[in-house]
Amino acid sequence: MANDVSFEAITRAAAILRGVAHITPVMKSRQLDEKSGASVFLKCEHLQRTGSFKFRGAYHAASLVLSSGRSRTVTTISSGNHGQGLALAAKLLGLSAHVIVPKPASALKQAAITSYGARLHLEETRSLAEATMRQMIEDGQATPIHAFNDPHVIAGQGTIMLELFKQVPALDIVLAPIGGGGLLSGLCLAGHHLNPSLQIYGCEPRGAADAIESLRLNYIVPMAAPQTMADGLWTSLGNRTLPILRQHLTEVFLVDEEEIVAAMRFVYERMKLVIEPSSAVALAPVLRTEPALIGKRVGVVITGGNVDLEALWKSLSPGAVPP
Amino acid sequence: MANDVSFEAITRAAAILRGVAHITPVMKSRQLDEKSGASVFLKCEHLQRTGSFKFRGAYHAASLVLSSGRSRTVTTISSGNHGQGLALAAKLLGLSAHVIVPKPASALKQAAITSYGARLHLEETRSLAEATMRQMIEDGQATPIHAFNDPHVIAGQGTIMLELFKQVPALDIVLAPIGGGGLLSGLCLAGHHLNPSLQIYGCEPRGAADAIESLRLNYIVPMAAPQTMADGLWTSLGNRTLPILRQHLTEVFLVDEEEIVAAMRFVYERMKLVIEPSSAVALAPVLRTEPALIGKRVGVVITGGNVDLEALWKSLSPGAVPP
Numbered sequence: 001m002a003n004d005v006s007f008e009a010i011t012r013a014a015a016i017l018r019g020v021a022h023i024t025p026v027m028k029s030r031q032l033d034e035k036s037g038a039s040v041f042l043k044c045e046h047l048q049r050t051g052s053f054k055f056r057g058a059y060h061a062a063s064l065v066l067s068s069g070r071s072r073t074v075t076t077i078s079s080g081n082h083g084q085g086l087a088l089a090a091k092l093l094g095l096s097a098h099v100i101v102p103k104p105a106s107a108l109k110q111a112a113i114t115s116y117g118a119r120l121h122l123e124e125t126r127s128l129a130e131a132t133m134r135q136m137i138e139d140g141q142a143t144p145i146h147a148f149n150d151p152h153v154i155a156g157q158g159t160i161m162l163e164l165f166k167q168v169p170a171l172d173i174v175l176a177p178i179g180g181g182g183l184l185s186g187l188c189l190a191g192h193h194l195n196p197s198l199q200i201y202g203c204e205p206r207g208a209a210d211a212i213e214s215l216r217l218n219y220i221v222p223m224a225a226p227q228t229m230a231d232g233l234w235t236s237l238g239n240r241t242l243p244i245l246r247q248h249l250t251e252v253f254l255v256d257e258e259e260i261v262a263a264m265r266f267v268y269e270r271m272k273l274v275i276e277p278s279s280a281v282a283l284a285p286v287l288r289t290e291p292a293l294i295g296k297r298v299g300v301v302i303t304g305g306n307v308d309l310e311a312l313w314k315s316l317s318p319g320a321v322p323p
Numbered sequence: 324m325a326n327d328v329s330f331e332a333i334t335r336a337a338a339i340l341r342g343v344a345h346i347t348p349v350m351k352s353r354q355l356d357e358k359s360g361a362s363v364f365l366k367c368e369h370l371q372r373t374g375s376f377k378f379r380g381a382y383h384a385a386s387l388v389l390s391s392g393r394s395r396t397v398t399t400i401s402s403g404n405h406g407q408g409l410a411l412a413a414k415l416l417g418l419s420a421h422v423i424v425p426k427p428a429s430a431l432k433q434a435a436i437t438s439y440g441a442r443l444h445l446e447e448t449r450s451l452a453e454a455t456m457r458q459m460i461e462d463g464q465a466t467p468i469h470a471f472n473d474p475h476v477i478a479g480q481g482t483i484m485l486e487l488f489k490q491v492p493a494l495d496i497v498l499a500p501i502g503g504g505g506l507l508s509g510l511c512l513a514g515h516h517l518n519p520s521l522q523i524y525g526c527e528p529r530g531a532a533d534a535i536e537s538l539r540l541n542y543i544v545p546m547a548a549p550q551t552m553a554d555g556l557w558t559s560l561g562n563r564t565l566p567i568l569r570q571h572l573t574e575v576f577l578v579d580e581e582e583i584v585a586a587m588r589f590v591y592e593r594m595k596l597v598i599e600p601s602s603a604v605a606l607a608p609v610l611r612t613e614p615a616l617i618g619k620r621v622g623v624v625i626t627g628g629n630v631d632l633e634a635l636w637k638s639l640s641p642g643a644v645p646p
Binding site for chain 1: 374428
């Protein structure tokens with residue numbers, strides 16, 4: 001199952017996303033280059049539609065549901081960016097979307113999901129959310145689109161690497177955060193097709209270090225009690241993403257909460273950008289002058305910017321205590 | 324005196340700034356286009372070095388002080404972005420800079436000025452600041468570089484329009500905030516040389532509406548007690564900028580404090596960008612669907628992003644009361 005997302009699938013996804021997804025800009029910062037000793041290129045997916053890269057995979061997968069003719073309704077479980085991405089994708093494609101949101105879920109993200117016209121189902125627990133989803137599928141009401149373990153979602157996320165290669169020649173290394181591994185799977189499959197010697201690193205909070213364990217042990221270590229503000233990374237790997245990442249990743253960098261805060265603060269103060277904690281996880285190794293990066297041309301995927309101002313202030317204010 | 328900044332001076336400034344100032348990106352937002360009924364292009368000078376457009380004029384003027392051989396030290400009165408711009412310019416050129424800062428002045432901005440190696444002189448009042456400046460000039464210690472009434476500063480700011488014309492074809496209208504008028508003077512001189520039918524609008528907070536009055540009465544109405552959070556615009560016009568603006572500006576849009584807050588919130592939430600209140604002043608007419616802009620191609624100069632997080636939170640949090 002690992003290799004059922006081909007490079008051709010990724011280029012087809014890019015064709016489907018053309019004119020729909022933004023070609024997000026790449027930004028540089030002299031101060032970032034100085035701190036890292038590297039030449040760093042930020043791929044700004046927080047400026048993607050809906051404020052995160054998730055729109056790519058969600059739109060691609062939903063468009064294939066539409067063209068297959070098998071359903072006019074899609075569904076997913078997501079308390080965050082995938083839910084928003086799928087909600088907008090469905091709206092653009094003329095599909096209905098049911099987004100099942102397990103608590104806790106921020107009011108801001110719920111509002112964003114409904115603002116795109118999706119139907120929101122708030123559930124007390126993750127297992128209740130899964131029961132609702134199963135019921136919907138069994139009733140033939142809706143086609144599920146998984147946030148990261150769906151091959152079409154992975155292909156959609158892989159289009160980021162196609163763009164990055166066009167925008168930045170001769171990259172040595174690419175960094176991205178690991179949650180469920182859908183983004184990194186797409187990046188790996190596209191990146192190693194284009195340049196087999198590209199080094200791709202996952203970045204993971206030390207307080208949710210399940211992926212590094214899963215990769216070491218070669219089975220999915222469940223994410224029990226995440227201790228990190230990077231709420232986008234509170235998920236385990238999937239059975240589709242684990243083998244792809246085991247084959248392709250160079251290594252995983254673990255990151256402390258203080259480093260996440262420092263990275264968010266850096267881009268806020270110096271680059272005037274708003275990024276969410278999960279994005280900062282991939283920037284932290286750059287800011288701590290990780291030895292493997294020195295002297296290299298390094299792409300960093302900034303995955304999203306959906307952090308409400310109160311949460312940002314609470315995270316970054318002097319004396320803020322990481323969870 | 325009005326016309327002593329030629330288009331050639333602006334193109335020379337562009338040559339001096341090449342490779343030193345950033346060519347700042349232009350950003351678009353579908354939601355902004357929908358709200359405004361226009362096609363809106365944000366010229367992102369908040370991503371300029373030091374976080375504001377002021378670096379352009381300051382560097383250009385300081386480089387001419389250096390090449391004239393008449394001084395190795397520059398000085399200015401500024402509690403804000405011009406002070407930071409001049410501090411970095413001096414550092415890059417190997418000049419000394421004395422930045423005289425009248426209170427009140429934010430700790431963040433003071434720290435930024437000294438971080439670039441400039442000498443900071445904190446003064447209790449504006450008139451004490453001016454006395455310190457006069458003394459420095461009389462002692463032959465330093466060459467003053469005025470924040471907006473200096474022709475080389477105006478020429479430096481005009482380079483923004485040269486870039487914008489290259490980046491965005493067939494603009495109909497350009498909007499920018501009015502403080503002392505240096506930015507708009509440069510934009511007018513460059514813009515009307517390139518396209519005499521370009522419409523250029525100044526944008527001013529209703530709580531600091533001295534420029535609109537000065538333009539109407541044709542003398543400099545002093546800015547007595549500004550009632551606006553847009554602290555970059557707490558200045559009167561200068562004797563050099565008033566006649567340029569009278570000749571070139573189409574009109575001035577006045578903006579309420581609530582509109583400034585709404586514009587900051589919009590770019591924070593939807594575009595993931597941090598802009599300071601003065602920048603939001605030029606965006607507010609777009610967001611209120613100003614009739615003159617409908618159906619047009621509109622450039623908006625986003626002037627700076629130097630707002631500390633606490634101030635941003637205080638401005639945008641629910642229940643925040645404008646001054």
